[in-house]
Amino acid sequence: GAGVSQTPSNKVTEKGKYVELRCDPISGHTALYWYRQSLGQGPEFLIYFQGTGAADDSGLPNDRFFAVRPEGSVSTLKIQRTERGDSAVYLCASSSSGSGTEAFFGQGTRLTVV
Amino acid sequence: AQKITQTQPGMFVQEKEAVTLDCTYDTSDPSYGLFWYKQPSSGEMIFLIYQGSYDQQNATEGRYSLNFQKARKSANLVISASQLGDSAMYFCAMRVYTDKLIFGTGTRLQVFP
Numbered sequence: 001g002a003g004v005s006q007t008p009s010n011k012v013t014e015k016g017k018y019v020e021l022r023c024d025p026i027s028g029h030t031a032l033y034w035y036r037q038s039l040g041q042g043p044e045f046l047i048y049f050q051g052t053g054a055a056d057d058s059g060l061p062n063d064r065f066f067a068v069r070p071e072g073s074v075s076t077l078k079i080q081r082t083e084r085g086d087s088a089v090y091l092c093a094s095s096s097s098g099s100g101t102e103a104f105f106g107q108g109t110r111l112t113v114v
Numbered sequence: 115a116q117k118i119t120q121t122q123p124g125m126f127v128q129e130k131e132a133v134t135l136d137c138t139y140d141t142s143d144p145s146y147g148l149f150w151y152k153q154p155s156s157g158e159m160i161f162l163i164y165q166g167s168y169d170q171q172n173a174t175e176g177r178y179s180l181n182f183q184k185a186r187k188s189a190n191l192v193i194s195a196s197q198l199g200d201s202a203m204y205f206c207a208m209r210v211y212t213d214k215l216i217f218g219t220g221t222r223l224q225v226f227p
Contacts, residue, residue: 035215041219042207042219043159056214089157091159093215102161102164107157110157
């Protein structure tokens with residue numbers, strides 16, 4: 001597609017449930033990033049993929065969060081046993097290489113845990 | 115520690131005037147990149163401008179310019195001839211060797227007629 005696509009755009013889930021958020025990067029982009037943006041804050045880094053492998057997952061807050069990118073394109077962020085504090089906008093970005101170039105962002109998935 | 119600081123939570127500017135949004139950064143890595151993004155109320159992050167730490171000249175992109183003062187560790191964004199459509203959140207970000215972006219808390223710019 002023309003840009004980074006994230007689905008769903010909105011997700012409401014009950015506390016304790018499992019959710020999956022999907023990111024479809026720009027075709028050919030090898031680098032993919034997940035960020036989380038809480039209300040009134042800047043985006044906070046979660047994880048970075050270069051190809052299929054997670055090059056840096058230091059931003060994942062705990063073991064309830066996991067992300068995969070099995071074929072080096074689409075990525076899924078998985079959150080187990082959701083908590084109200086997980087409510088935020090989850091942003092995905094991709095770039096043609098890991099450094100020196102701009103990252104293009106999707107419009108985000110707004111996750112609300114009730 | 116690597117950090118971006120944006121001290122202006124909100125700024126107002128009249129249409130057609132110039133405005134400067136402040137950004138300071140902290141890193142011990144000699145190689146880094148500085149970015150500015152615009153986030154309208156619709157939520158997407160729009161890339162505006164990039165400055166590499168070894169770039170000798172300040173970056174410019176149309177009405178956007180980056181006032182890079184390396185010794186002061188500042189990377190202020192200057193928007194010339196403000197337009198109503200410039201009203202948005204603006205984020206300064208830094209990328210270091212790990213390739214992840216570290217963002218500031220943002221500045222909300224409001225342009226009035």
